[in-house]
Amino acid sequence: MDSMKINKILAAVLLAGVVAMTTGFVTRLIHPASGGGHHGADHGPVDPLYASYIKDDHGADHGAKEPAGPEPIVGMLASADLEAGKKIFKKCTSCHTADKGAPNKVGPALFGIVGNDIASVGSFSYSSPMADLSGNWSYADLNQFLYKPKAYVKGTKMAFPGLKRAKDRAAVIAYLRAQDDTPEALPAGQ
Numbered sequence: 032m033d034s035m036k037i038n039k040i041l042a043a044v045l046l047a048g049v050v051a052m053t054t055g056f057v058t059r060l061i062h063p064a065s066g067g068g069h070h071g072a073d074h075g076p077v078d079p080l081y082a083s084y085i086k087d088d089h090g091a092d093h094g095a096k097e098p099a100g101p102e103p104i105v106g107m108l109a110s111a112d113l114e115a116g117k118k119i120f121k122k123c124t125s126c127h128t129a130d131k132g133a134p135n136k137v138g139p140a141l142f143g144i145v146g147n148d149i150a151s152v153g154s155f156s157y158s159s160p161m162a163d164l165s166g167n168w169s170y171a172d173l174n175q176f177l178y179k180p181k182a183y184v185k186g187t188k189m190a191f192p193g194l195k196r197a198k199d200r201a202a203v204i205a206y207l208r209a210q211d212d213t214p215e216a217l218p219a220g221q
């Protein structure tokens with residue numbers, strides 16, 4: 032094998048690695064719990080580029096093997112148990128309040144948080160990764176964040192491991208939604 036050929040192969044392998052890493056990163060952004068994609072070792076030196084795109088972007092090959100991020104909770108909100116949500120919120124009360132007019136603690140006051148702008152409690156000093164987020168707390172965002180806060184907002188100062196059970200997240204989000212003068216509308220189709 033001449034050295035040009037070897038160089039070409041090396042370049043292809045390196046490029047494939049970079050693309051694999053990038054698509055893995057993007058996949059993790061979209062599906063935080065999926066842990067990146069699968070990059071099969073059984074491809075030739077050229078088509079892994081293409082193959083990893085297809086697999087990682089469309090998840091066609093994962094589905095059955097591992098869940099892509101937290102289980103959605105939108106379908107569970109209408110029937111969520113508010114009393115159960117209040118109990119789960121006890122895990123949060125060392126750092127948060129949810130009642131109207133209640134103060135910040137270690138974390139910002141959460142009254143009216145569902146649907147509200149992210150990091151918008153003026154009297155609270157947010158970490159910069161959280162302060163830099165734009166948009167508002169949709170049900171889907173809260174579901175992702177509460178599943179694994181540190182994965183959803185890298186560098187957040189919310190020292191809480193997360194709620195792994197979809198039922199718990201749905202209950203606490205429904206409870207927080209109810210603590211509001213004008214609760215956010217439930218997602219369509221409820």
Ligand code: HEC
Nearest residue numbers: 123126137138139149150151157158161187188189190191
């Ligand atoms: C150990 C303390 C702690 C616990 C426990 C905790 N949080 Fe937090 N939380 C924080 C801190 C601190 C922040 C601000 C994070 C930042 O600035 O990075 C925060 C931020 C938040 C935000 C974003 C608020 C905003 O104004 O945008 C939400 C929503 C939230 N927490 C919900 C919860 C819920 C629900 C629970 C319980 C299931 C919980 N947290 C448990 C400390 C905590």
